[in-house]
Amino acid sequence: MESIGDLIIAKYNYWAVITLLLIGLYAMIAKKNLVKKIIGMNIFQTAIILFYVSIGSKKGATIPIILHGPAGSSHAVHAADYINPLPHVLMLTAIVVSVATLGVALALAMKIYSQYGTLEEDEILEKIMESETG
Amino acid sequence: MEEQFPAIIVAVPLFAALLVTLVWWFDNRFCFPIAILAGTVSLAASAGLLLRVLSTGVVEYRMGGWPPPVGIVYRVDHLNGLFLVVISAVSLLNLAGSRTIAKKEFGEKLGAFYALYLLFITGLLGILITGDAFNLYVLLEIASLTGYALIGMGRRRAPLSSLNYVFMGTIGASLYLLGVGYLYLITGTLNMADIARILPAILPSNVVLLAFILCLSGLFVKMALFPLHAWLPNAYTYAPSTVSSLVAPLTTKVMIYVMFRVTLSIFTVDFAFNSIAVRLPLLWLAIVAIVMGSLLALAQKRLKKMLAFIIVAEVGYMVGGFWLGNRAGMNGAVLHIINDAAMTLCVFMAAGAIVYKTEDDRLSSLQGMFRKMPVSMTAMVVGGLSLIGVPPTCGFFSKWYLISGGIAAGQFAFVAALIFSSLVNTVLFFRFFEIGYFEPFPPEKTRHHGHTGYLAQSKEMAEAPLDVLVPLITAAVLVILLGLFSGEIVTRVIQFAIPAVIG
Amino acid sequence: MIWPLDIIIVSMVIICGIAAISIKDLLGAAILFGAYSFMMCLLWSVMGAVDVAFTEASVGAGVSTVFFVAAVFRTSRRSKD
């Protein structure tokens, strides 16, 4: 039987991921300001990156760079000594995707601002209503 | 060279996109020929690959020469071999018709448009061909990112709709990524075939179930299944014409393909259809999508928005057909993806030609349009007949399969929804036909709408230019040809694409 | 992999995340987002994901913040929520 403390230590990373996911989703759904929504989107994406990095971590292992022996001769490498590198690779890609999405989203927000003069979604919708009826 | 086809299909459009960006800072004129050339090469390679799959079976291509669970692998079977040909043909056809309209819509940024267009195609073709769950996510992001940019260049509400699409699209893709993460956590691999090999040993497992739910809900956001469809109508309506005729036929269909792939090749038929009870809820979701999409389409006053809601209903067809879980239903769903790509291309290209000439897509402004633009309107009618499901056109045959699948599965609500949706489409296109053919020109009304322009007032023929019309006619002919050869397609290709387990 | 340190950083990450979406000044939100990214980067380097942490430090805390500041500078700092 494991105690509550052990359980928390074993899982708190996943719970942090869930909290961050919810913060991001909340900002994307409930906030009206577009920049706030974009920040929420980024938090959502980083939460997923944190999830992958948590999968990769391994107790008692070191960073995934193989230590050279003297004169460059490679000694036998044991998988248990190094942290799982695959999630790190995947997450490098995911970080790049998130910054790319950020750039496009900010460009769109800028275009919206030049069109309507505001970044608040409700004010923008009001202006659209006005222009469509009037 | 033949064994390199899978790499060529994806690498050539990517390479062409880069070349276009290099060239257009010096000369604008080379962009279009380069794009057309790249599209043709990739279509030829897809066709060659499909022939090879038909004769020898599944083709595998190892990226960087690494064997499957270690490296990334491309895997082509009957299902995606067929879609590769369809998607590259549809995008090439639209590209061919884009020249004049794009010049008008994008002006100086024409080169950037073609580069983004090619990157978009690269993403979609890559999604179709890849056999790696994470690689699929990266390609998905390429296709979406370029899609956001292309849609955001439209008029009026386009940037806002595009930003909404960014949010929804990111949620969808991230949920899919999270689902893949859960699968990786439990299996330790990202290769689809490898996951499918490992999964049966660890079932039943809550983590796998959650991964399934996450992947599917992410894909549902991306394909705009009914309660999650909110981003689609505005984005497709306000997008530039050349873009909506590219995005509308392709994105949702490719997402539905991904649903097929994820369910059949990752989670396996046994898990998805027998172990867990998601079949009926998803079928009902599809039924609701069909009914609501049709009803909402009925309420629209603008041509492109009406077509966009028809797409929402059509997504319901394919999702429903798939989750019927029998052979006829799946045949119908796969066939309908192909047919729907062709007929949506046809109607959106026709709509693009009309908007190009009149600058107005309100249904009420289409009066007398048959006399002004006979070819475009005829193409629109062919597409419309296919959406309704009238026999010589392709829409009839896939709907026939779907209905017989529904009857075989005993799901009469699905059959009723299909028939209801056909009736609604009949009403929609008859209204369209009535306005365009029978209503006379309004005597004074047009002058009040500032930019309705001289065209609305003159009664002479004013067709779109020839390089728009030829691809449009080809698309219309394609709709009919696909109908005539649908039996061939099903017996030669599609029936091998569906796992033998499904009876 | 020292878990008390880890828990402190995790809570800092969550606090920065909540602060970034609740502050009314958008420039402040951009800076807080930078702080959030930097905390995240620390967390990852504690977990041994050095490459990811390096990337996050240069992208999330560096360039992303610059983009946010540039966008806020060219639009408006005001936010109602």
Add this chain to the structure above:
Amino acid sequence: MRTLGLIAAFCLGGLLFFISFDFPSWGDALSPASRHVSPYYIEHSLEDTSVPNIVTAVLADYRGFDTLFETAVIFSAGLACFFLVRVSERQVPAARFYRHLATGITFRIEKGGRLPEGTGEFERIDSLWVPYDVIIGMTCRLVVPFIQLFALYVIAHGHHSPGGGFQGGVIFGAAIILFAISTNLRRTLKRMSERSSALLSSLGVLIYAGTGLLCLFMGAGFLNYRALAAILGVDQVAARSDGILIVESGVGIAVAAVMVWIYYNLSSAGKQDEGL
């Protein structure tokens, strides 16, 4: 609709929370994720590619195809920002500001007024101009070359230490952005024009994709660097290592150029006239 969305979000959160009890514990060395594929990378990357940094080896070789598209994603982001916000240069701003270099007096010149360009006595300034700070200007001028040098080191040393094309590229781009912030956008544009940033970003991806195609034409598969052995005149393992270096530098060029390009467009709202 909004409350419905929130309820759905919290349902999702609850579901994720309950399923988290089925997970292997954090840091469990025996979890399936660390047992199936990843040991192969850890144990074989050095002999396959002679790259000690496993992440670099996996990134650029085993899963090099992902990275090609990652670079394509960042390239399309640059292109997309340009496509969305860039406005044509022909739009003349409402008013321009000039500063007389000798006296430090600033002028406002209305639209249509005669511009004192080319005399060499005046300098154009931004409409929200703050007098130059000697400390900031000098520090940035001193620091920028060292940052760039560090960026090159990060790219080149990615085989042995954390880092690689992407990180190095971002740092290089950030150095140029720092220069643009500490002086002004126009001066930066003179050193690195928009056209050259666009061309470089496309060139960077082209290096990567071109290496892949070269391997394809050499008879091996796409991105199979082993085929480069014949060209480079080294053995196959070293060819993989060199191939990784080539594509990493391609990534570095592309990323640096795209970061600068996006900054140009975002900071000036597409006018490329007055920056941050």
